[in-house]
Amino acid sequence: MDIEDIKKASDIIWEQSVLPPLKEYITIPAVSPGFDKNWEQNGYLLKAAQLIETWCRQLGLNGCDIRLITPQGRTPLLLIDVQASDTKHTDMVLFYGHIDKQPEFSGWDDNKGPWKPVIENDRLYGRGGADDAYSVFCAMSAIKILQDKGLPHERCVLLIESAEESGSFDLDYYLDEYQGIIGTPSLVICLDSGCGDYERMWLTTSLRGGIFGVLTVKILTDGIHSGGSGAVASSFRIMRQLLDRIEDAETGDILIDELHAPVPEHRLEQMKVAAQVLGEDIITAFPLVDGATPVTDDRVQLLINQTWKPTLSYTGIDGVPALEKAGNVLRPKTSLALSFRLSPTADPQKASRKIKSVLEADPPYGAHVTFESPKTGNGWEMPELDPVLDRIIRQSGLDCYGREVGFLGEGGGIPLMNMLSKRFPKARFIVTGVLGPHSNAHGPNEFLHIPFVKTLTSTVACILSRRCGTH
Known part of the structure; x- marks a missing residue:
């Protein structure tokens, strides 16, 4: 040949x-x-x-x-x-x-x-x-x-x-x-x-597997003057409280075990070789703004984070007006599109059910909370x-x-x-x-x-x- x-x-x-x-x-x-x-x-x-x-x-x-x-x-x-x-x-x-x-x-x-x-x-x-x-x-x-x-x-x-x-x-x-x-x-x-x-x-x-859903928090039937804040919690603050149940905001760690699976030893060894081959390219591959850094300088850990560790991204929002139309209003609800990536061998259906139960249980201030996950991927x-x-x-x-x-x-x-x-x-x-x-x-x-x-x-x-x- x-x-x-x-x-x-x-x-x-x-x-x-x-x-x-x-x-x-x-x-x-x-x-x-x-x-x-x-x-x-x-x-x-x-x-x-x-x-x-x-x-x-x-x-x-x-x-x-x-x-x-x-x-x-x-x-x-x-x-x-x-x-x-x-x-x-x-x-x-x-x-x-x-x-x-x-x-x-x-x-x-x-x-x-x-x-x-x-x-x-x-x-x-x-x-x-x-x-x-x-x-x-x-x-x-x-x-x-x-x-x-x-x-x-x-x-x-x-x-x-x-x-x-x-x-x-x-x-x-x-x-x-x-x-x-x-x-x-x-x-x-x-x-x-x-x-x-x-x-x-x-x-x-x-x-990695995927879970894609929408989390909605509704606290009012209608929007009201923001002078009512303090008496009524904002739907966004309630949203933040709920998200803290599933993600550590400081580290990005996912707090639900069902999204995790251990990294096999031979995959870890392959990551170590890849990290050595790619070097700083692992970091420079991302268009970071001036002065920004990745979540760690450990190149092997970056590959683990990106390919095996579960993560959560916020990919869309509803119930929030554009900046030029943002009046002094306490909004009735907020919806966030949540995109979970989970370990390759984790069960997305099982994980989705757990996410839903954690987010919807005991809502703060009696707010109406729903998590709808129409799409999961193995x-x-x-x-x-x-x-x-x-x-x-x-x-x-x-x-x-x-x-x-x-x-x-x-x-x-x-x-x-x-x-x-x-x-x-x-x-x-x-x-x-x-x-x-x-x-x-x-x-x-x-x-x-x-x-x-x-x-x-x-x-x-x-x-x-x-x-x-x-x-």
Whole structure:
């Protein structure tokens, strides 16, 4: 296998074939259904799926069946089935990615925007390019390179959904409905994760679970003049008292045991290696304001905090007017959107019930308190790799990047991974991605690091081909 030849082919296919449609995709506001209640009427998800379907067909892979599935009321699914290069290769690889996007968010640079593709300093800026439309281009390009070079590959099925950012609510249906096509993979490659830096391939070893809910405190039937304060507690002060039941405001520690799980020793050892490799980049990856510091200078502890320790973020507020409309009023209620991240192996359903009971019990001043948690997501820990696959991944990463493969957990979650682990308990998993330092998925100035993704495509191609030598 000529590694330099494969890397050159990846560079060509990205420059000549991939970047133009990927830039066009960025212009489509294909926001995930959870953020666009009229997604079906607006048609942006379908438009994005059709754009990518067209590119896949034009790529001209041998033995390739492409289906764009659009049942009434369900989000579009791209299901692509590429037959093995030879019938003697009987195993199957399942690729996963998604094409729905997070909302716009504010704060983009003046020359950039969520629906405005800009290439600057080898980075493609715009919403959704890195999270996660690149995935289908990467997987299909890797297979194309192998076919053009006459190198072997197993049967590959691509499952590209359009509701991941909303919890993958249609995926169970599709997995059941098309089980006959999908079959039973021996390897799952998920291209929707992160990387510690842009110098090497990174395998995601764990994903935190999630609980997303709204805490509401109501103390008055109507707003009153703030002269009534002192006689009636403010709903915000009551909110603070309730939050102190679940989070230590000084340390950020979560006070509910059900959100915690111990860090396995081998994961801790991987974090120590990653901390040594990444060094100060662990800290500089975050856009801190001048003079601000992270919660600790201990780099290993920062990785534990970010990938295994439960946390609470406050992601939205209601019942509070904008500053320019803030009168002297004691408001009747306050609602906060709470986003919990919990240890990868903790039970989110059990934890959600406990949170609700702690927050709603004995409300101060008899206020009406509710915690509604419509969404929970399971965490995930990577099953151990078998020795042959481990060797293939490490060698392919080293050959293509020139550096050892890194192993690191991610602070976010991918709902599908736990689902697939349960459906395919004998499968091995490669979870990787392009969301590295400052790539800022979900925020302003999201970007795809172009040299990194070209090399990742080469690495995926090497892994696919080398697997054929293991059977």
